[in-house]
Amino acid sequence: MELFDVYKMLPVELAYAKGYHVYDTQSNEYLDFYGGHAVISIGHSHVKYIAALTKQLHEISYYSNAVEFKLRNEVAQKLGELSGYDEYQLFLCNSGAEAIENALKLASFQNGKKKIVAFKGGFHGRTSAAVSITDNPKIQAPVNEGGEVVILESENIELLEKTLAAGDVCAVVIEGIRGVGGIYVPSNFFLKAIEELCAKHEAVFICDEIQSGYGRTGKFFAHQHAGVKPDLITVAKGMANGFPVGGVLIHPKFKPKYGMLGTTFGGNPLACAACMSVLDVLEKEELVENAAKVGTYLKEQLESIPAIKTVVGEGLMLGLVFEGDVKDIQHALVEEERVLTGSSSRPNEIRLLPPLTIDVPAVDDFIAKLKKVVPQGVPVEK
Numbered sequence: 001m002e003l004f005d006v007y008k009m010l011p012v013e014l015a016y017a018k019g020y021h022v023y024d025t026q027s028n029e030y031l032d033f034y035g036g037h038a039v040i041s042i043g044h045s046h047v048k049y050i051a052a053l054t055k056q057l058h059e060i061s062y063y064s065n066a067v068e069f070k071l072r073n074e075v076a077q078k079l080g081e082l083s084g085y086d087e088y089q090l091f092l093c094n095s096g097a098e099a100i101e102n103a104l105k106l107a108s109f110q111n112g113k114k115k116i117v118a119f120k121g122g123f124h125g126r127t128s129a130a131v132s133i134t135d136n137p138k139i140q141a142p143v144n145e146g147g148e149v150v151i152l153e154s155e156n157i158e159l160l161e162k163t164l165a166a167g168d169v170c171a172v173v174i175e176g177i178r179g180v181g182g183i184y185v186p187s188n189f190f191l192k193a194i195e196e197l198c199a200k201h202e203a204v205f206i207c208d209e210i211q212s213g214y215g216r217t218g219k220f221f222a223h224q225h226a227g228v229k230p231d232l233i234t235v236a237k238g239m240a241n242g243f244p245v246g247g248v249l250i251h252p253k254f255k256p257k258y259g260m261l262g263t264t265f266g267g268n269p270l271a272c273a274a275c276m277s278v279l280d281v282l283e284k285e286e287l288v289e290n291a292a293k294v295g296t297y298l299k300e301q302l303e304s305i306p307a308i309k310t311v312v313g314e315g316l317m318l319g320l321v322f323e324g325d326v327k328d329i330q331h332a333l334v335e336e337e338r339v340l341t342g343s344s345s346r347p348n349e350i351r352l353l354p355p356l357t358i359d360v361p362a363v364d365d366f367i368a369k370l371k372k373v374v375p376q377g378v379p380v381e382k
Contacts, residue, residue, distance in 0.1 A: 017044030020355045020362055033354040034342040038211045041238030042281040043357035049277045056273035071272040078279045083220040089250040092267035096210035096236030097125025099246035102261055103232045104129050107204035113170035115148040121181030157193045164201040171204040176212035176222030182346040183312045183319030188226035195228045205230045214238035215356055218292025218315035243274035287356040291315040301367045307374040320350040332373035339369050
């Protein structure tokens with residue numbers, strides 16, 4: 001049997017990792033400025049993370065939600081404390097797409113409506129409902145089509161209000177900062193308008209923080225830069241530093257009922273150990289603050305490179321926009337300079353999503369390597 005070939009892979013076979021570096025099977029060192037799609041939050045192979053999972057493996061690795069497990073409650077309490085959402089409730093699942101599925105289900109349970117408003121360029125996952133609200137027909141099979149979904153342009157408040165005024169919208173879904181579709185930071189004004197219009201028209205405000213959450217942007221959640229408070233917040237990627245975990249933070253106005261949501265593996269002991277370890281390290285090593293500080297420095301250094309047209313994003317979630325296609329630059333970074341970066345739906349954008357543990361020396365190293373491979377010449381007008 002062979003693997004089902006659906007991934008375009010880099011010419012790198014990794015063997016081990018530590019901090020913000022990964023190593024191939026020949027022990028060549030690579031600077032990781034992508035974090036495996038923003039998954040690695042506290043750095044590769046963190047000693048406390050390994051210890052927590054090892055300890056849990058020696059105690060109990062799995063049992064279902066049919067039994068009490070104290071650490072599950074402790075994760076919810078700690079997440080509430082660090083995120084500023086201690087009055088909310090937590091539903092644990094296994095992935096970002098599953099978090100979106102459950103958020104949409106909760107929204108529809110709450111107001112009995114079906115229509116979902118999402119935005120152009122958005123990406124919310126590959127499962128049935130999640131892919132139906134993702135703005136990419138290429139990944140939607142016929143079975144995913146036909147849902148009541150409206151895809152709007154971002155920042156068009158007039159059109160959003162007109163759509164919501166019909167009274168049949170279940171929820172409005174937006175990424176805290178858009179990732180896969182090209183880095184885009186919603187304006188504070190637009191996020192506040194979504195919050196106000198959802199309240200006015202009895203729609204649920206869902207913020208997808210799967211990639212932009214867990215401290216990546218210099219606040220625990222990206223939407224907190226705007227001072228808004230969504231009804232539902234979806235999380236995953238950086239939540240457990242590589243262990244498959246997802247979750248939904250749920251406003252207290254949503255009342256749980258036995259059986260309304262469920263999962264076999266969500267909130268299992270190993271997952272909870274991974275989650276708690278990440279939260280502890282985020283707090284004790286002040287990684288949210290580090291993302292803000294080092295992210296600012298990184299952005300400043302990038303903006304000094306003439307070939308980069310613009311730098312978009314916040315903290316350690318940045319997009320480098322060039323005049324032309326970045327394929328050759330990214331290949332040179334991997335093959336010549338041994339640096340891993342990410343791409344987006346925009347062919348002229350490189351995405352940076354490094355571990356939140358990166359420091360100024362790592363940034364300086366990255367900038368030096370990047371300057372070796374970007375086109376030189378007349379500065380781009382900014």
